[in-house]
Amino acid sequence: MVAPGQDSREEVIQAWYMDDSDEDQRLPHHKDPKEFVSLDQLAEFGVLSWRLDADNYETDEELKKLREERGYSYMDIIEVCPEKLPNYEEKIKNFFEEHLHTDEEIRYCLDGSGYFDVRDQNDSWIRVSVKKGGMIVLPAGMYHRFTLDSDNYIKAMRLFVGDPVWTPFNRPHDHLPERMEYLKAFVHKEAGDHAVDAAA
Numbered sequence: 495m496v497a498p499g500q501d502s503r504e505e506v507i508q509a510w511y512m513d514d515s516d517e518d519q520r521l522p523h524h525k526d527p528k529e530f531v532s533l534d535q536l537a538e539f540g541v542l543s544w545r546l547d548a549d550n551y552e553t554d555e556e557l558k559k560l561r562e563e564r565g566y567s568y569m570d571i572i573e574v575c576p577e578k579l580p581n582y583e584e585k586i587k588n589f590f591e592e593h594l595h596t597d598e599e600i601r602y603c604l605d606g607s608g609y610f611d612v613r614d615q616n617d618s619w620i621r622v623s624v625k626k627g628g629m630i631v632l633p634a635g636m637y638h639r640f641t642l643d644s645d646n647y648i649k650a651m652r653l654f655v656g657d658p659v660w661t662p663f664n665r666p667h668d669h670l671p672e673r674m675e676y677l678k679a680f681v682h683k684e685a686g687d688h689a690v691d692a693a694a
């Protein structure tokens with residue numbers, strides 16, 4: 495049930511600052527006290543989010559429109575669990591290495607759940623919990639990582655503009671043009687704003 499004025503995305507996507515403990519990566523890792531991050535704050539770092547009808551993704555007009563608008567021509571479905579994912583242990587390890595891509599990472603959770611961790615502008619980790627119906631876009635050039643949560647299962651749609659490139663560039667890869675573009679657009683943007691203000 496969504497209260498008036500409440501954003502229904504928050505039922506399936508939540509974000510918070512992480513603690514520094516080395517405990518099991520699949521635990522929530524909240525700070526004490528908890529420090530939540532709103533979906534609007536995430537959007538300031540370039541992380542976009544939607545809530546869609548995961549039970550009817552094959553016929554969903556909203557998904558179709560979104561794909562057309564954003565040019566997401568490619569789609570496949572990945573299930574992350576030992577029975578379904580070849581080289582499961584190696585993949586799980588690689589997903590949790592901090593990395594970036596030179597394209598957007600677009601994931602739509604069709605079932606299960608997982609954590610996408612992203613860096614804020616001060617390099618602190620924000621944990622983004624995505625459940626069934628939640629779709630997120632991480633911008634090209636943003637450092638991030640992925641882990642299953644303690645339910646140990648996610649089924650996700652992967653979308654891409656054109657032929658998919660999954661290559662992860664593990665940190666540090668700060669010299670890549672996409673990294674520099676990301677910093678300019680979402681991290682150093684205030685410096686750019688001040689320069690514009692000063693010039694006005």
Ligand SMILES: CSCCC(=O)/C(O)=C/O
Nearest residue numbers: 572589601639640648650
């Ligand atoms: C839930 S999709 C698996 C994670 C993944 O594809 C990726 O690139 C994480 O950064």
Ligand SMILES: [Fe+2]
Nearest residue numbers: 593595599662
């Ligand atoms: Fe990734």
